[in-house]
Amino acid sequence: MKRVLIVDDSIAVARQLEKIVNSDEGFEVVGQGRNGAEAIKLCQQEKPDILCMDVNMPVMDGLTALRNLMKLTPDLNVVMVTSLGGVGDKFTEALKLGAKDVLSKPFEKDSVLSMLRRL
Amino acid sequence: MAVKFFGQFLIGKSAVTRSELLRAIDLQEKTNLKFGELVVEMGLMNAVDIARVHAAQRTEDLQFGEMAVKLGIISESQAQQVLTRQKNSHLYIGEALVQIGALTKRELDTYLKEFKEDQLAYIVEKIEIPAGLPHKPIWEMVADLTYKMLTRVAGMSFRTGPCSVIDKLPNRPVIAEMGFSGSVSARYVLSVSESTRSLVAKAILDEDSVENEEVEVLDDSVKEFINIVCGNIAAKAAQLGHSIDITPPELRNGASGNLDVPENHTGLMFPIYLSDGEVFELTIFVPEN
Structure with missing residues (x-):
């Protein structure tokens, strides 16, 4: 079973994503954070297989956290979560920094799960 | 989607x-x-x-x-x-x-x-915007995508009223807003009642009932809904050749907050009517050049 960490400042988004991830027997949500700094801390504690992380967050944004995480754990599968996924340059920036994919909102359950299965 | x-x-x-x-x-x-x-x-x-x-x-x-x-x-x-x-x-x-x-x-x-x-x-349907405003196709697209997301994300059935120019926001208990900047700037404002907030929260949280949810979670759902809409607006604007950045969603206190349309801005209001008689509004504050 793949261990998934969710980091998003929105309680509503985190709840929605957790529900989708836990609906598949192949995945288990092992923790939740609310900002990029918590993402780095939780990744070291929980050692997840996959991190689903929002781009826009307080304290430390998702792209800054991604840049730091790629130095600490370059093999970590990171999926960035954003409502701006459809904006080409934002999508490209996330991939260039090392994200494996970008999850656009609103979520489609099947698309989310098939993306996670590809990692 | x-x-x-x-x-x-x-x-x-x-x-x-x-x-x-x-x-x-x-x-x-x-x-x-x-x-x-x-x-x-x-x-x-x-x-x-x-x-x-x-x-x-x-x-x-x-x-x-x-x-x-x-x-x-x-x-x-x-x-x-x-x-x-x-x-x-x-x-x-x-x-x-x-x-x-x-x-x-x-x-x-x-x-x-x-x-x-x-x-x-996501092809934009025709919406009438008062004459004389810059970037009319953008405001048409903003209203149209909001309607489409209300149907697809929030699962609402509604009818829309004509766009009008206002100088004060309607007083609603929940007013969520976001800013656009870049090649087009504006402020996106969604004003809803408590029952409309519950409808949005049910859809965002994918729950049959939100009666026991804390107000913070309900408000967060409305903020997340406009975040999704505005993110998709930025993506659609990019397809139309505009570069738009969005600011994080915020809540304005409807009962005691300032409801005036900011100075040097035009307030475009789009009323949305639900079948049970509820009404809520999308408003766009467009800066005057």
Whole structure:
């Protein structure tokens, strides 16, 4: 079973994503954070297989956290979560920094799960 | 179920890999020259001219070509020649993927057709905006995408009223708002009742009932809904050639907060009527030029 960490400042988004991830027997949500700094801390504690992380967050944004995480754990599968996924340059920036994919909102359950299965 | 970038669509279909897409983007970036790069390549301007334009752009919000014409460095017809060459030599992401061998031409045509079908749901329908405002197609698109997301994301059935110009926001208990900046700036405001907030929260949280949810979670759901709408607006605007950044969603205190449309702005209000008699409003604060 793949261990998934969710980091998003929105309680509503985190709840929605957790529900989708836990609906598949192949995945288990092992923790939740609310900002990029918590993402780095939780990744070291929980050692997840996959991190689903929002781009826009307080304290430390998702792209800054991604840049730091790629130095600490370059093999970590990171999926960035954003409502701006459809904006080409934002999508490209996330991939260039090392994200494996970008999850656009609103979520489609099947698309989310098939993306996670590809990692 | 979102406005997508073609490369993102192709990765979602497993038609190309992430590294192939990055290679194609790299080729695009090398091929698609900016106005300032092209104008030098065409021998119309030199490094000193470029620096003059950049310096002038710090004090006046004009695009590079417009500023170069204004400063008298190039003529309008030369600017037009540069734009035409830029347009004619533009390498699209699909063509770049063919050039690096990640897709065949035939596969590209098939996926482009599928992509257009996937994005059909986001084609903007006609909405009447009062005359005289700049960027009318953008405000039409903002209202239209809001209606589409209310149907698809929030699962609401509703009818819309005509757009009108207001000087005060309707007083509603929940007012969520976000800012747009970039080539188009504005403020997006959604004013809803408590029962409409519950409808939105049910949809966002995917729950049958939200009776026991804390107000913070309900409010967060409305903020998340407008975040999704505005993110998709930015993506659609990018397809229309505009670069829009969005600020995080915020809540305004409806009962005691300031409801006035800000000075030097036009308030465009779009009423939305639910079948049970509830009404809520989308308002866009458009800065006057």
